[in-house]
Amino acid sequence: MKNSYIISFKEALKKENLKFTNQRYSIFKFLVNNDGHYDCDSIINYLNKSKIKVSKATAYRTLDLLVKYDFCRKMVLDDGIARYENKLDTEHHDHMICVDTGKIIEFVSPEIEKIQDEIAQQKGYKIIKHVHQLFVKKIS
Amino acid sequence: MKNSYIISFKEALKKENLKFTNQRYSIFKFLVNNDGHYDCDSIINYLNKSKIKVSKATAYRTLDLLVKYDFCRKMVLDDGIARYENKLDTEHHDHMICVDTGKIIEFVSPEIEKIQDEIAQQKGYKIIKHVHQLFVKKIS
């Protein structure tokens, strides 16, 4: 992981008057180093396996912070479970979710991005963020 | 409300071996007659005001059914709360959500639809459904 990421993370903590703790850092590190989309339990389980103890309370508190400072992205599907993924160093992208296997595939389309900007602007708005998910099945 | 909608509704009930009850019909009627995006509680509150008693259990059971038979659409935002809206007689559309006011504005873009179909196809998938939400702020 780039050193500058750790510095940014420490800066974010400072801005919020929060301390640099092992739990916060472990969650941060896990998300930055692992591509994928993880719910809170998965993250905790993974860290527990690495002998790092983190409680749900701390995990959720930290994840909120990471989202707030754009270190990661939160996505909620129809099942109501929040999933988090690294946002540093990754191009912006959206998601295709296979309804049969649950597999998540990323995609980007500058064309779509452009059109949606225009749509918002036409109605007098600017886009803060967007969610674009395609629920798909393999073509047989 | 068109009579054919009621007939379709009764057909769906028959297909599921379910009876035509006042609660089911009231929820159906509320969603078909009202444009907007309602969570379960709002629907129940509205019906209660009209002196129609519906419990959460029944409401959720009925909403699942309405979604299954394409009478309405379910959407879950980052807050994890499910919202339902009429799907009959309405063009397919996506949503812009104002982060300041919570106002929901609908939009459609055949161009975007086309591009996303192509993206899915390129990866060997077909789209079953999609979610496209723009979170926006008014341009000041």
Added chain:
DNA sequence: GTCAATGCAAATTGTTTGCAAACGT
């Protein structure tokens, strides 16, 4: 040593489920 962070368990919230009473056919 101080004040904030943690983990636990309890609280909260949206949703689901089991079951006796009420209702549609």
Added chain:
DNA sequence: ACGTTTGCAAACAATTTGCATTGAC
């Protein structure tokens, strides 16, 4: 009359919160 639906209250699951203990600085 029958089997289904309903409403209630209890169960659930994800997330949040209060508080005593632990830890960063």
